[in-house]
Amino acid sequence: MITLNILKLSARLTWRRRFGAMLTCIGVASGAFLMTVIETMQGTLTEATSLKPEDRKLVVYRENRFCPFASRLPDAYTARIARVEGVAQVIPVRVIVNNCGTSLGVITFRGLPAEALPGLKLKLIEGSLEAFGQRGDSAVVGQRLAQRYGLKVGQSLDAAGIRVSVAAIVSADEAKNEDVAYVKLDFLQQSTRSLGIVTQFDVLVKEGFDLKVVAQAIDTELHGGQEPTQTRPEKVFVAQMARRLVELIEFTRWVGLAAVAAVLAIVANALMIEVRGRVKLNAVLMTLGYQPGHIRLIVLAEGLALGLFGGLFGLIAAWLFLHFGRFSLSTDGVTLAFQTSPQRLFLVCGICSLLGLLAAVFPAMVAARQSIVASLSAER
Amino acid sequence: MFITCQNITKSFKKGDQIITPLQALTLDLEKGSFTALMGPSGSGKTTLLNLLAGIDSPSSGRLEVAGTDITRLSRSQLGAWRAQNIGYIFQLYHLVPVLTAYENVELPLLLQPLSAAERHKRVCTALDLVALSDRAEHFPRQLSGGQEQRVAIARAIVADPPLLVADEPTGDLDAASAKAILQLLRQLVNDLGKTIVMVTHDAKAAAVADRILHLEKGQLVSDI
Ligand SMILES: Nc1ncnc2c1ncn2[C@@H]1O[C@H](COP(=O)(O)OP(=O)(O)OP(=O)(O)O)[C@@H](O)[C@H]1O
Ligand SMILES: [Mg+2]
Numbered sequence: 001m002i003t004l005n006i007l008k009l010s011a012r013l014t015w016r017r018r019f020g021a022m023l024t025c026i027g028v029a030s031g032a033f034l035m036t037v038i039e040t041m042q043g044t045l046t047e048a049t050s051l052k053p054e055d056r057k058l059v060v061y062r063e064n065r066f067c068p069f070a071s072r073l074p075d076a077y078t079a080r081i082a083r084v085e086g087v088a089q090v091i092p093v094r095v096i097v098n099n100c101g102t103s104l105g106v107i108t109f110r111g112l113p114a115e116a117l118p119g120l121k122l123k124l125i126e127g128s129l130e131a132f133g134q135r136g137d138s139a140v141v142g143q144r145l146a147q148r149y150g151l152k153v154g155q156s157l158d159a160a161g162i163r164v165s166v167a168a169i170v171s172a173d174e175a176k177n178e179d180v181a182y183v184k185l186d187f188l189q190q191s192t193r194s195l196g197i198v199t200q201f202d203v204l205v206k207e208g209f210d211l212k213v214v215a216q217a218i219d220t221e222l223h224g225g226q227e228p229t230q231t232r233p234e235k236v237f238v239a240q241m242a243r244r245l246v247e248l249i250e251f252t253r254w255v256g257l258a259a260v261a262a263v264l265a266i267v268a269n270a271l272m273i274e275v276r277g278r279v280k281l282n283a284v285l286m287t288l289g290y291q292p293g294h295i296r297l298i299v300l301a302e303g304l305a306l307g308l309f310g311g312l313f314g315l316i317a318a319w320l321f322l323h324f325g326r327f328s329l330s331t332d333g334v335t336l337a338f339q340t341s342p343q344r345l346f347l348v349c350g351i352c353s354l355l356g357l358l359a360a361v362f363p364a365m366v367a368a369r370q371s372i373v374a375s376l377s378a379e380r
Numbered sequence: 381m382f383i384t385c386q387n388i389t390k391s392f393k394k395g396d397q398i399i400t401p402l403q404a405l406t407l408d409l410e411k412g413s414f415t416a417l418m419g420p421s422g423s424g425k426t427t428l429l430n431l432l433a434g435i436d437s438p439s440s441g442r443l444e445v446a447g448t449d450i451t452r453l454s455r456s457q458l459g460a461w462r463a464q465n466i467g468y469i470f471q472l473y474h475l476v477p478v479l480t481a482y483e484n485v486e487l488p489l490l491l492q493p494l495s496a497a498e499r500h501k502r503v504c505t506a507l508d509l510v511a512l513s514d515r516a517e518h519f520p521r522q523l524s525g526g527q528e529q530r531v532a533i534a535r536a537i538v539a540d541p542p543l544l545v546a547d548e549p550t551g552d553l554d555a556a557s558a559k560a561i562l563q564l565l566r567q568l569v570n571d572l573g574k575t576i577v578m579v580t581h582d583a584k585a586a587a588v589a590d591r592i593l594h595l596e597k598g599q600l601v602s603d604i
Contacts, residue, residue, distance in 0.1 A: 001493050002491055002492070002493060005491075006490060008490075009487075012479070012483070013478060013479075016478035016479070280474065281476055284470075285487065286435070286459060287433070287435050287462065287466075287468045288462070288463070288468070288487055288488045288491075288535070289460065289462040289463025289464070289466070289488060289491050289539075290463075291455070291456040291459035292455055293456065294491070373435055373436045376435075376470075376474075
């Protein structure tokens with residue numbers, strides 16, 4: 001009960017100097033913003049490249065592929081892959097991107113047979129999916145792509161020498177599948193003068209079969225064909241292709257560390273100034289019977305509050321930034337869509353609170369150690 | 381005896397110089413007495429008051445206040461002891477500027493296991509006693525010096541400690557406000573049985589006390 005009273009007093013003292021506290025919070029928020037964005041980038045990369053036991057997806061590419069343009073495989077492989085033991089489903093896919101380098105906001109066209117569309121589990125937001133089968137140049141556009149370029153149903157999208165009309169806007173279970181325009185395979189093949197040619201085959205493996213074994217079996221089956229293939233779990237390809245991104249994102253780790261250090265320094269500095277300014281207040285409180293532990297508690301609680309609220313502001317800002325900015329980074333036809341998760345937001349909030357508390361330890365000790373008599377007669 | 385000082389000495393080290401503001405002082409004070417402490421500047425009045433209030437410790441000697449040998453207590457124990465036994469009234473009031481009069485008076489009660497309702501009742505009673513109920517929501521800067529000192533007195537008595545110490549409580553006030561404060565202190569002794577030790581430079585102020593002690597160079601020179 002007494003502890004609670006003292007926590008309330010700490011909150012009251014902080015609230016009464018909320019202008020200064022707000023400035024500190026803004027500093028912490030900037031750090032938390034950086035931390036959230038960086039955590040999200042790293043988390044997205046990890047999720048996109050680390051294989052999980054429940055992953056069932058294989059991708060068949062032409063050997064030595066480094067960009068979708070370079071992978072050319074015949075349509076006719078579809079039936080041969082489907083015959084391999086353990087294969088549940090094969091979708092021939094033609095991928096066209098408007099930029100193969102590393103960049104933000106690449107437009108990806110994914111051509112696939114009309115009958116494969118329902119299997120992608122896309123959720124309709126606007127427009128109609130029926131048009132997809134009927135009109136050749138109709139496209140189903142993922143919402144991230146649509147929002148980035150302000151696309152509406154009925155408008156046309158023109159990129160990489162391909163012109164499609166937007167029939168529907170959809171959401172998907174994975175953010176990267178929302179960064180794509182789905183078009184009919186034969187239309188894409190015609191537009192790029194590559195009839196009968198696809199970029200890759202998306203293969204779904206049956207439950208209970210080992211991904212590696214099935215991949216090996218597919219490559220062996222197609223070994224005699226005119227185009228040698230390389231089959232891997234989707235995420236392994238992503239990891240290969242995204243190597244440059246990995247380097248780029250690894251580098252941001254240092255920025256994240258700097259953000260952590262900045263938060264520590266900002267809170268510690270603010271509290272040191274606060275504690276110096278409160279020498280007399282603390283001496284008066286101690287005269288009234290407050291014990292060194294109580295004084296420590298007041299300062300620690302203040303540090304925690306600054307960290308917590310600053311962290312909250314920062315991650316709300318970061319969430320808005322990532323959610324409405326819909327950023328994605330692409331390289332070699334592989335796209336990472338940055339989307340943050342509640343766990344990550346909790347993590348950043350926790351880190352900031354902890355940093356606030358940590359930053360308060362030294363000021364709290366200084367405040368509790370001061371001599372009452374000397375402080376009462378001090379100038380300030 | 382309510383307060384027993386036996387041979388208490390207090391010295392400070394300042395560089396390689398040792399200052400001894402109190403020299404082997406022996407003094408007894410009765411419960412319910414009102415004592416004025418006088419003497420020239422630097423004679424050790426504040427130092428003695430701080431020892432009695434347990435915010436400083438003597439270098440040697442025995443000091444018993446309200447039945448406790450306070451020289452044996454740790455810093456934390458002293459804090460807890462002060463919360464129960466001491467009300468300190470400063471010359472410059474030392475109210476917390478960011479807290480209202482009400483919140484200032486409430487401060488000592490936050491250290492006690494009281495319900496919010498009980499706390500409210502006690503704060504109101506204390507503010508009533510100093511006739512400032514109508515100023516409860518005002519901040520110190522919105523009060524006059526005399527009113528600030530009355531809030532400080534309410535804060536000193538709200539936890540009902542037996543001993544009040546006051547260091548020149550009227551030193552910064554005009555004659556009228558000073559008179560009101562002195563009357564209030566007298567009333568606390570008469571009606572509530574508080575024991576008060578008050579430092580003052582003013583003979584008129586000292587006149588409200590039952591007993592006047594003169595300190596000079598850390599020693600008791602007269603006792604009236
Ligand atoms: N913390 C300290 N460190 C060093 N010397 C001190 C300290 N506190 C008091 N003194 C010295 O002790 C002596 C007595 O001081 P004290 O404050 O008790 O005097 P006082 O009688 O209250 O004087 P005044 O009437 O001016 O308030 C002074 O010489 C003072 O300089
Ligand atoms: Mg003095």
